[in-house]
Amino acid sequence: MTFVVLRQLHSIIGEALDDIERVYAEASSSPDTSGPHSTSTLPPSPSSPSCHSSRSMFGNSYASPPPSPSTASPPTINNVASIDFPSLDSPYDPASPSETLTAHPEVFSAINRIVAACGQMSATVQPPFLTLCDAVMGYHLPSCMRLFEASHTPEILKKAGPNGLHVKAIAEENGVDATKLAHILRLLCTHHFVREVTPNVFANNRLSSMIDSGKSIEELRESPEIKYENSNGIAAFVGLCTDELHKASAFLTEAYLLSPKAHLNGKEPTRAPFNYAFGCEGVDFFGWLEGEGIQGKHVNGRARSESIKLPGMFSRPSHGTSDHQRSNAMGTSDVPAGTQYTGGQAENPNQFRLERFGIAMAGTDSWEVPGAALNAFDWELLPRGSLIVDVGGGIGSTMMLLAHAFSRPGDEDAMNFKFIIQDRQVVVDMGEKAWRAKCPEYLDLEIAEFKVHDFFTPQPIKDPAVFFLRVVLHDWPTDYARLILLRLRDAASPRTKLLIADFIIPLACTDDFGSRSTEDGDGIEGIMGAENLLAPAPLLPNLGKASANVYWMDLTMQVTFNGQERTLREIVALARSAGWKVTRVVKAHGSHFGHITAIPTDIPLQNRVSSSLPSDGRKVSSQTSGTLNIPREILTRSMSRCCTPTFGSGRVLPSLEDATVKNRFGFVYTKVSGKRNPNVETLKPAPNVATARKPRPSPLSIPNSPPSAPLRINTSSLSQTQSVIRRRPSHAHMAQLYSQSHQGSISLAPGISSRHPPPSPLSPRLPVSPLSRRSSLANLSLGAASQNPPSLIPIRQLNETSNPTAPPPPSPTVSRHKLTHRQSFAQLTPARKRSESIVNHSPKPELSSLARTFHHLGDAVQRETRTYATRVLDFTDTLRKDEATQLEEDSRKAGCSLLAAAVQIEKGSVARRGDSY
Numbered sequence: 001m002t003f004v005v006l007r008q009l010h011s012i013i014g015e016a017l018d019d020i021e022r023v024y025a026e027a028s029s030s031p032d033t034s035g036p037h038s039t040s041t042l043p044p045s046p047s048s049p050s051c052h053s054s055r056s057m058f059g060n061s062y063a064s065p066p067p068s069p070s071t072a073s074p075p076t077i078n079n080v081a082s083i084d085f086p087s088l089d090s091p092y093d094p095a096s097p098s099e100t101l102t103a104h105p106e107v108f109s110a111i112n113r114i115v116a117a118c119g120q121m122s123a124t125v126q127p128p129f130l131t132l133c134d135a136v137m138g139y140h141l142p143s144c145m146r147l148f149e150a151s152h153t154p155e156i157l158k159k160a161g162p163n164g165l166h167v168k169a170i171a172e173e174n175g176v177d178a179t180k181l182a183h184i185l186r187l188l189c190t191h192h193f194v195r196e197v198t199p200n201v202f203a204n205n206r207l208s209s210m211i212d213s214g215k216s217i218e219e220l221r222e223s224p225e226i227k228y229e230n231s232n233g234i235a236a237f238v239g240l241c242t243d244e245l246h247k248a249s250a251f252l253t254e255a256y257l258l259s260p261k262a263h264l265n266g267k268e269p270t271r272a273p274f275n276y277a278f279g280c281e282g283v284d285f286f287g288w289l290e291g292e293g294i295q296g297k298h299v300n301g302r303a304r305s306e307s308i309k310l311p312g313m314f315s316r317p318s319h320g321t322s323d324h325q326r327s328n329a330m331g332t333s334d335v336p337a338g339t340q341y342t343g344g345q346a347e348n349p350n351q352f353r354l355e356r357f358g359i360a361m362a363g364t365d366s367w368e369v370p371g372a373a374l375n376a377f378d379w380e381l382l383p384r385g386s387l388i389v390d391v392g393g394g395i396g397s398t399m400m401l402l403a404h405a406f407s408r409p410g411d412e413d414a415m416n417f418k419f420i421i422q423d424r425q426v427v428v429d430m431g432e433k434a435w436r437a438k439c440p441e442y443l444d445l446e447i448a449e450f451k452v453h454d455f456f457t458p459q460p461i462k463d464p465a466v467f468f469l470r471v472v473l474h475d476w477p478t479d480y481a482r483l484i485l486l487r488l489r490d491a492a493s494p495r496t497k498l499l500i501a502d503f504i505i506p507l508a509c510t511d512d513f514g515s516r517s518t519e520d521g522d523g524i525e526g527i528m529g530a531e532n533l534l535a536p537a538p539l540l541p542n543l544g545k546a547s548a549n550v551y552w553m554d555l556t557m558q559v560t561f562n563g564q565e566r567t568l569r570e571i572v573a574l575a576r577s578a579g580w581k582v583t584r585v586v587k588a589h590g591s592h593f594g595h596i597t598a599i600p601t602d603i604p605l606q607n608r609v610s611s612s613l614p615s616d617g618r619k620v621s622s623q624t625s626g627t628l629n630i631p632r633e634i635l636t637r638s639m640s641r642c643c644t645p646t647f648g649s650g651r652v653l654p655s656l657e658d659a660t661v662k663n664r665f666g667f668v669y670t671k672v673s674g675k676r677n678p679n680v681e682t683l684k685p686a687p688n689v690a691t692a693r694k695p696r697p698s699p700l701s702i703p704n705s706p707p708s709a710p711l712r713i714n715t716s717s718l719s720q721t722q723s724v725i726r727r728r729p730s731h732a733h734m735a736q737l738y739s740q741s742h743q744g745s746i747s748l749a750p751g752i753s754s755r756h757p758p759p760s761p762l763s764p765r766l767p768v769s770p771l772s773r774r775s776s777l778a779n780l781s782l783g784a785a786s787q788n789p790p791s792l793i794p795i796r797q798l799n800e801t802s803n804p805t806a807p808p809p810p811s812p813t814v815s816r817h818k819l820t821h822r823q824s825f826a827q828l829t830p831a832r833k834r835s836e837s838i839v840n841h842s843p844k845p846e847l848s849s850l851a852r853t854f855h856h857l858g859d860a861v862q863r864e865t866r867t868y869a870t871r872v873l874d875f876t877d878t879l880r881k882d883e884a885t886q887l888e889e890d891s892r893k894a895g896c897s898l899l900a901a902a903v904q905i906e907k908g909s910v911a912r913r914g915d916s917y
């Protein structure tokens with residue numbers, strides 16, 4: 001059997017490579033791709049825009065990157081040099097088509113399968129002891145990475161160029177002993193992070209070049225403290241992870257098992273592994289970054305020097321050690337080579353780390369697909385003028401997006417939502433300042449308001465339409481998170497919805513929800529969008545190594561402040577314990593970052609004491625407070641108290657176009673009226689098949705990067721769009737470009753378009769939906785048989801009418817992938833009934849019979865079908881009879897009999913109910 005599995009893994013890899021090559025070949029055959037960037041193995045022309053872009057971010061591009069050993073001469077198609085996959089041996093160039101194509105949805109999905117399959121194959125075939133060694137001696141990797149970054153070696157190697165630099169010369173630049181450095185670099189080479197060009201001569205490659213701060217070694221020698229300024233945050237992120245987070249992680253066992261108070265240590269933000277690693281008790285991570293608790297603190301009631309003398313640990317410096325020596329030994333004042341702080345260090349020895357943390361977090365708002373919050377919830381079904389409260393809302397990044405979409409001043413059609421953003425005083429001040437600078441009218445007209453509020457105290461805003469909590473709960477141990485939710489529950493009316501935005505950790509096995517009786521279940525049955533499988537066997541159901549980042553983040557939250565990312569089961573249980581019932585989960589395709597909707601339900605008896613908690617959060621005894629035994633002092637200390645952004649906090653307000661343009665996942669929003677633009681595609685509920693995309697790894701992505709050079713692939717028809725897109729070219733954007741280059745535009749069906757809102761002046765009618773995504777309803781109802789129909793209507797796989805001009809049927813793998821791109825009709829529906837309950841999505845009786853007819857397609861497709869058909873039913877409910885008949889007819893012509901059937905059912909059901917259209 002093992003050989004069978006290995007062969008299966010092997011073919012997964014082979015098929016995924018085929019998919020990638022096909023996408024690259026298609027892109028290469030586009031005439032507009034034959035520019036200087038058409039192969040990643042060719043050097044970027046010094047005059048090419050992308051070269052400038054690359055230089056600004058990563059310093060000087062190499063004049064002549066070395067060819068990858070396997071790609072000495074680039075392949076050609078019709079005598080045009082084809083775009084090759086990025087070479088591991090060349091520096092990372094984010095603006096090159098080669099690199100941009102890696103974000104193409106199909107490529108991204110294929111990469112995930114390759115990574116998952118390779119990880120599993122290597123774990124299977126490698127002698128187990130060696131795999132164990134990889135894990136248990138892997139501590140050397142972050143240690144070496146830290147030295148590499150802190151000694152400015154990436155910048156030194158950048159200057160050296162593709163031929164590299166002898167280790168003695170590197171050592172002369174950074175002061176590390178040459179022999180030691182050679183060994184360290186060789187370990188990194190062996191893990192593909194650097195390249196040993198000739199004996200003892202090292203050069204940057206695609207991975208190491210990412211750590212380049214963009215400064216020259218001369219600049220760094222002169223002013224090391226500027227290293228992370230105006231950088232993309234990756235070097236800072238490497239520094240943070242390999243320094244304090246790496247050390248904190250090493251103390252997991254001390255905190256959770258070996259400590260005399262281990263039972264408490266997982267429950268308090270000030271008793272995390274981090275506190276052990278740095279010998280400080282009662283100080284949270286952020287307080288420590290601000291300089292608290294570095295000297296003279298105790299852990300678990302013992303003096304620091306003795307408290308951490310636990311089995312297997314080194315002893316700590318004695319109290320006789322000087323402060324400077326001690327702080328060095330504890331790792332509190334070690335800074336990159338050459339760094340000498342004068343200002344600030346006397347007050348805060350951790351000043352460097354504090355600033356580094358802030359810059360490292362620059363990327364974490366990219367956890368969420370830009371604009372995802374707009375599609376994560378049926379905002380347009382809320383009553384006009386609804387109040388939305390963003391609790392722990394930071395500087396109000398998400399609310400700004402919603403405000404632009406729904407409450408634009410002067411727009412008669414707008415939903416006129418009001419927004420209250422609550423946070424701590426210091427953050428509220430920052431938020432107000434940011435909004436005043438960007439769009440003061442929203443504050444002046446009281447569309448948005450900042451309020452100081454401590455979310456552990458009673459919530460002063462009663463009965464809003466929505467409480468929103470974005471990346472707040474993951475900061476807190478469960479008891480604290482429950483208290484936050486209880487405070488909201490106490491202020492909620494039955495109409496109030498709770499929207500939680502956080503990572504959702506997949507299980508490492510197939511989730512069996514839905515296969516057990518409700519009594520046995522843990523409450524996740526029936527949640528719309530819940531998924532139980534990301535990948536089919538023999539891959540791990542959670543896509544294994546390809547999903548590693550969400551688990552890294554989970555443990556990072558744990559070791560720093562006993563926070564955690566949560567599984568859906570954990571989120572549901574947590575919510576339920578505070579009187580909230582989860583009804584829906586929405587994730588962007590392939591992302592683990594989810595939006596979870598919950599509605600009020602009964603508060604379990606044992607937790608009802610929340611309402612009698614003292615408003616000042618005074619400690620209440622465990623007899624009366626149940627699990628809410630949270631001392632005020634800890635609450636106070638646990639809040640991040642400075643302007644330090646925490647993991648996932650939005651640090652910059654979104655741009656107007658975030659609410660408008662097609663983002664990298666193919667999402668477009670018509671913001672002026674707050675209605676979705678039916679001519680474009682929107683995000684879909686969570687996919688449940690194998691090809692889910694990996695989330696953008698937050699801090700590793702390039703959020704605040706300098707503007708990338710415009711794509712060089714058939715961009716003419718996108719000029720309007722491009723004028724507003726300043727992000728790195730997106731997956732969807734790329735897909736759209738390819739689609740554009742191969743297909744004509746598809747206009748709206750007359751019967752449908754008349755119901756659509758006029759296009760927003762700020763949202764120029766964007767080109768049509770990309771080839772690789774499911775077509776919109778409008779596209780399907782064109783009388784579309786005569787046009788170039790959308791090629792990826794999954795119904796084709798059900799042997800329904802296919803268009804002769806359509807491409808050949810995709811491979812099973814590709815088909816599954818494409819299924820996941822289907823969009824819900826609700827998202828495309830222009831005119832929904834605003835009076836409907838936003839959680840009124842329970843399938844109608846007809847739906848289950850419809851779904852039954854597809855049961856042979858397996859669970860995943862069935863659930864997709866169900867969601868889809870429910871949305872169709874919702875949509876058709878809003879049509880007049882003649883429109884519904886037209887839709888049915890058009891759907892049939894377009895070969896979409898599922899849609900036609902759904903319309904028919906809806907017509908029947910309406911007739912039976914005696915309703916008239």
Ligand SMILES: C[S@@+](CC[C@H](N)C(=O)[O-])C[C@H]1O[C@@H](n2cnc3c(N)ncnc32)[C@H](O)[C@@H]1O
Nearest residue numbers: 392393394423424454455470471639646649650
């Ligand atoms: C990870 S950030 C998330 C910010 C924002 N929701 C976003 O998505 O950008 C967590 C936020 O919780 C805030 N916070 C921490 N303790 C708080 C408290 N006790 N009451 C209110 N806000 C608090 C922090 O100031 C910070 O803005």
